[in-house]
Amino acid sequence: MMGTQKAVFPFGQPWITAEDRQVVLEVLQSPLLTQGPQVRAFEEEFARFLGGECFCVAVSSCMAALHLAYLQLGLGPGDEVLLPAQTHVATAHAVELVGAKPVFVDCDPHTGNINPDLLPALITPRTRALSVVHFLGIPCDMEEILTLAQSFGLWVVEDCALAPGARLRGKPVGLWGDVGCFSFYPVKHLTTGEGGMLVTRHAEVAEAVARLRAFGLERSTARPGLYDVVALGLNYRMSEMQAALGRGQLRRLGENLERRQANFARLRENLADLEGIRILDVKDEKEASSHYCLSVVLEGGLRERRSQILAQLQREGVGTSIYYPHPVPRLTYYRSKYGFSPQTYPQALAISDGSIALPVGPHLTPSDMDSIAQSFRRALRGRS
Ligand SMILES: *Cc1c(COP(=O)(O)O)cnc(C)c1O
Numbered sequence: 001m002m003g004t005q006k007a008v009f010p011f012g013q014p015w016i017t018a019e020d021r022q023v024v025l026e027v028l029q030s031p032l033l034t035q036g037p038q039v040r041a042f043e044e045e046f047a048r049f050l051g052g053e054c055f056c057v058a059v060s061s062c063m064a065a066l067h068l069a070y071l072q073l074g075l076g077p078g079d080e081v082l083l084p085a086q087t088h089v090a091t092a093h094a095v096e097l098v099g100a101k102p103v104f105v106d107c108d109p110h111t112g113n114i115n116p117d118l119l120p121a122l123i124t125p126r127t128r129a130l131s132v133v134h135f136l137g138i139p140c141d142m143e144e145i146l147t148l149a150q151s152f153g154l155w156v157v158e159d160c161a162l163a164p165g166a167r168l169r170g171k172p173v174g175l176w177g178d179v180g181c182f183s184f185y186p187v188k189h190l191t192t193g194e195g196g197m198l199v200t201r202h203a204e205v206a207e208a209v210a211r212l213r214a215f216g217l218e219r220s221t222a223r224p225g226l227y228d229v230v231a232l233g234l235n236y237r238m239s240e241m242q243a244a245l246g247r248g249q250l251r252r253l254g255e256n257l258e259r260r261q262a263n264f265a266r267l268r269e270n271l272a273d274l275e276g277i278r279i280l281d282v283k284d285e286k287e288a289s290s291h292y293c294l295s296v297v298l299e300g301g302l303r304e305r306r307s308q309i310l311a312q313l314q315r316e317g318v319g320t321s322i323y324y325p326h327p328v329p330r331l332t333y334y335r336s337k338y339g340f341s342p343q344t345y346p347q348a349l350a351i352s353d354g355s356i357a358l359p360v361g362p363h364l365t366p367s368d369m370d371s372i373a374q375s376f377r378r379a380l381r382g383r384s
Pocket residue numbers: 060061062063064087088090091133159161162182183184185195196
């Protein structure tokens with residue numbers, strides 16, 4: 001956020017209760033600070049939250065989960081992974097880190113999700129995997145994606161960083177593909193300070209990832225302290241304090257999602273009659289978004305006025321953000337490595353250069369949404 005003025009309606013705010021603080025302090029008095037009962041319980045409870053038919057591995061971040069996913073799937077130099085241009089850089093960095101090549105795909109203008117129609121033309125004999133991001137919590141059309149992935153024999157990695165609780169045809173995101181990755185960074189739906197969860201329907205993937213997150217080490221069941229190392233690994237573990245915090249956060253996720261939904265609906269209704277804007281949202285009301293924020297895409301002449309509109313919102317105390325300020329291929333690292341042609345990503349650019357993300361988090365109420373809408377309307381008119 002710009003300036004030093006404190007927002008009346010912050011864009012995001014971690015929801016930490018007295019009970020959350022208490023459980024973390026209790027862990028600090030226990031004998032185990034890592035690899036203990038809290039992490040195991042958090043993994044089990046997260047699997048139950050997703051309906052039970054999966055395995056969960058708690059890790060140090062969503063980026064760590066994505067990296068482990070590609071390591072475990074055995075991707076490396078010479079391989080290509082299709083992924084959306086409009087996403088957090090972590091989605092692409094994880095592919096780069098294993099030496100594979102990210103192939104960026106433009107998005108759907110209504111949802112911000114990867115556009116499946118563009119995929120067939122980008123698939124080559126080197127394509128091994130397809131990564132989707134449920135943009136701002138809006139579920140991707142996984143039926144279409146899976147049909148395509150199956151016919152080309154591709155792994156599917158779901159980046160669910162902003163999508164805990166999002167569902168498609170009633171089935172949670174993260175369980176459609178081979179691996180799903182969640183984030184517990186402070187401004188996401190749940191937080192453990194830093195943290196992530198890898199979920200998978202495949203027991204062998206979960207076992208391998210659990211080893212890779214802890215040096216590739218296999219403990220002897222016969223004698224404490226004895227172990228062997230069976231693979232090259234990392235240290236991407238989550239601590240007991242983080243897991244204890246995550247468990248409390250998870251218990252409130254239902255209420256968190258309900259508040260977000262109510263706020264989103266109220267704000268959308270408040271902005272419905274405005275011309276020259278569109279709101280990124282599900283195409284079919286039956287599908288469940290996790291409502292990370294409400295992103296407004298400015299069209300036509302309004303697009304040039306974005307920085308003015310953002311500045312006025314800030315003056316009125318409305319916290320805003322931009323998801324995401326650059327399509328990943330335009331970021332310096334990627335642009336200098338692979339080149340960047342704007343005409344390939346018109347929709348991703350419309351979002352990066354013309355959108356404003358408004359807050360709908362559980363720290364705000366439906367009547368706050370009325371105030372935010374009023375500020376937004378004033379800012380669009382260019383008057384205070
Ligand atoms: C935040 C985010 C990430 C990275 O999450 P970390 O837990 O901070 O590593 C990855 N993908 C998306 C879509 C995100 O929004």
